[in-house]
Amino acid sequence: MNYCSQCGGPVALTVPPDDDRPRYVCPACGTVHYQNPKLVVGCIPIWEERILMCRRNIEPRKGFWTLPAGFLENDETVAAGARRETFEETGSRVTDLAPYLMVDIVYIHQIYMMYRCRLQAPDFHPTRESSEVKLVAEAEIPWDEIAFPVIEKTLHHYLLDWSTGRFSFRTDRIDAPPKSLQQKR
Amino acid sequence: MNYCSQCGGPVALTVPPDDDRPRYVCPACGTVHYQNPKLVVGCIPIWEERILMCRRNIEPRKGFWTLPAGFLENDETVAAGARRETFEETGSRVTDLAPYLMVDIVYIHQIYMMYRCRLQAPDFHPTRESSEVKLVAEAEIPWDEIAFPVIEKTLHHYLLDWSTGRFSFRTDRIDAPPKSLQQKR
Ligand SMILES: [Zn+2]
Ligand SMILES: [Zn+2]
Incomplete structure (x- = not known):
């Protein structure tokens, strides 16, 4: 995952607040892109x-x-x-x-x-x-x-x-x- | 979903070849973005x-x-x-x-x-x-x-x-x- 599916901006791999593992997060619009089985x-x-x-x-x-x-x-x-x-x-x-x-x-x-x-x-x-x-x-x-x-x-x-x-x-x-x-x- | 998470281009909702239902597809890079439960x-x-x-x-x-x-x-x-x-x-x-x-x-x-x-x-x-x-x-x-x-x-x-x-x-x-x-x- 490279880009935010909501706004098209580049995503960053980072641990969101109140979370315990890295997620793809969009700094522009704030969307957290969870990936699940x-x-x-x-x-x-x-x-x-x-x-x-x-x-x-x-x-x-x-x-x-x-x-x-x-x-x-x-x-x-x-x-x-x-x-x-x-x-x-x-x-x-x-x-x-x-x-x-x-x-x-x-x-x-x-x-x-x-x-x-x-x-x-x-x-x-x-x-x-x-x-x-x-x-x-x-x-x-x-x-x-x-x-x-x-x-x-x-x-x-x-x-x-x-x-x-x-x-x-x-x-x-x-x-x-x-x-x-x-x-x- | 608006943009391709791979290349950042806009996605289109269309039925891919050999498929039977609309998916978010990226015309630029060809990625099909499946959404599952x-x-x-x-x-x-x-x-x-x-x-x-x-x-x-x-x-x-x-x-x-x-x-x-x-x-x-x-x-x-x-x-x-x-x-x-x-x-x-x-x-x-x-x-x-x-x-x-x-x-x-x-x-x-x-x-x-x-x-x-x-x-x-x-x-x-x-x-x-x-x-x-x-x-x-x-x-x-x-x-x-x-x-x-x-x-x-x-x-x-x-x-x-x-x-x-x-x-x-x-x-x-x-x-x-x-x-x-x-x-x-
Ligand atoms: Zn975004
Ligand atoms: Zn693409």
Whole structure:
């Protein structure tokens, strides 16, 4: 951040009065520009004991497999955002959403909220964001081609609870990028 | 938003390519300025079957009673944010945090995440943000002086689960400001 989005003047990184950490502050108009983590919302859509997965058609990690998820928008509930992302990436509507897993990814300022849910119908299809969309049984999950660690964690939690038949709300965290991505930098 | 925080040029409200809604876009440098909901994180701190509440010493709703809560910051987990806010507002440390209630407040672009937790010690005291901090039994909750509807909802959920002895993760939503606040506008 270099300029004030309100008045266009240059901002300074300074600790405001009654605050305890540096913020981008505009000396001209006084606006404090807070920066906060973003919520990423997504689904584990189930149809006849299989999980709906998508092959990413966009960067980052194009060609790798994921669960439908994306940034929560203003003017929607967390569950509505998860439903919207699932529709955008798979073409399918989901129902019976239950909050399932919250994952802190502090180093990229993201919080994931993943929902368990059911497909309303197996009417999924490739979309702009997904080159391939398919239902996978546990044995068919492409573990070597998963797009992001948070998706791998979500699948692991889900399969563990599935095996016991008892689902409860869970939390997890990812503290650093995976080695494969670190080496590419 | 009027100006680009990257280059200082004027922004335009327009639908970017491959997007489906208007965003503030900078014609000069191409930056798309996304705006997303913020997470507010807080606690229901318990000590010997009583709930720790704070009387607000700052606007909005100065003088009204609340539970410790505030905006999640970058570089902290959701639970760490809830612990930090509780310490800032009450002077006390909390432990055994369990995610308890997520509340969508779409009209102000906020998502609340409230945790159940225990006080480590009853060493709370007034702070810059709280003119009074005290433990209240159920019968002592100042229902007519609660600062925000989300706090009232949190207390109601908590007391209901407390009465049955069974706590599970819950969600709720607030769709409009309370009438008392609407009339003031
Ligand atoms: Zn300014
Ligand atoms: Zn720009």
